[in-house]
Amino acid sequence: MLNDSKTHTMKGDMMHRWKVTSAPKILSRTPIFVLEQSAKKRAGSQNIKAYVKIRSAPWVNVIAVTPDQSIVLVRQFRHGIEKVTVEIPAGLVRKRESSQMAAIRELREETGYVGDRAQLLGRWFPNPALQDNLCSTWLIRNARKIADPTPDDDEVIEILTVPICDISKLISSGKINHGLCLTAFLLLLLHRNKLSRKQRAPMRCK
Numbered sequence: 001m002l003n004d005s006k007t008h009t010m011k012g013d014m015m016h017r018w019k020v021t022s023a024p025k026i027l028s029r030t031p032i033f034v035l036e037q038s039a040k041k042r043a044g045s046q047n048i049k050a051y052v053k054i055r056s057a058p059w060v061n062v063i064a065v066t067p068d069q070s071i072v073l074v075r076q077f078r079h080g081i082e083k084v085t086v087e088i089p090a091g092l093v094r095k096r097e098s099s100q101m102a103a104i105r106e107l108r109e110e111t112g113y114v115g116d117r118a119q120l121l122g123r124w125f126p127n128p129a130l131q132d133n134l135c136s137t138w139l140i141r142n143a144r145k146i147a148d149p150t151p152d153d154d155e156v157i158e159i160l161t162v163p164i165c166d167i168s169k170l171i172s173s174g175k176i177n178h179g180l181c182l183t184a185f186l187l188l189l190l191h192r193n194k195l196s197r198k199q200r201a202p203m204r205c206k
Helices: 006-015 099-111 164-172 179-199
Strands: 018-020 025-029 033-042 049-056 059-064 070-078 083-087 090-092 119-124 135-140 158-163
Touching: 059 070, 059 099, 059 179, 070 099, 070 164, 090 099, 099 119, 099 135, 119 179, 135 179, 158 164, 164 179
Parallel strands: 059 135
Antiparallel strands: 018 033, 025 033, 033 049, 059 090, 070 083, 070 158, 119 135
């Protein structure tokens, strides 16, 4: 178990503290992220090393549940792996937009679905080794299609609805293997377990 005593935390912070020795240098700018390099040295060391960081706007992803307890999914091509993946709707938070607003917008743009008030399941760092941004996962219940999707020009999206009880099978089989989606479904599981304890009755798939 982690020792979270105050003394341990203070010592740990000192051990892992790094000092920036020169102004960060921008290596590249894209519409999605900024690649930045900094020279740093660890406390107590004279060795200076270059480290890169990807600066990005916050991300959101959305678990939309229909009245018949199905999850709204999307299939789309991902250039990083040159394959089509099965995911939940997701995207970037725009300037002057809250994460909650972004979640509602992304769901409607990618799928044409809307639903009840978006509920935050959790905020987390997608990749703290390289990135500085947070991703927030939102739950939208009673999702229903009210319009055609309006994806970006470079997006080709196929919409699927899958019974919530079949999601674990898709994950086990590797058909859902996007790390951000797996984290979202873990948060959903924790949320459902919490509700189950409050209601003192387990939630089971039929």
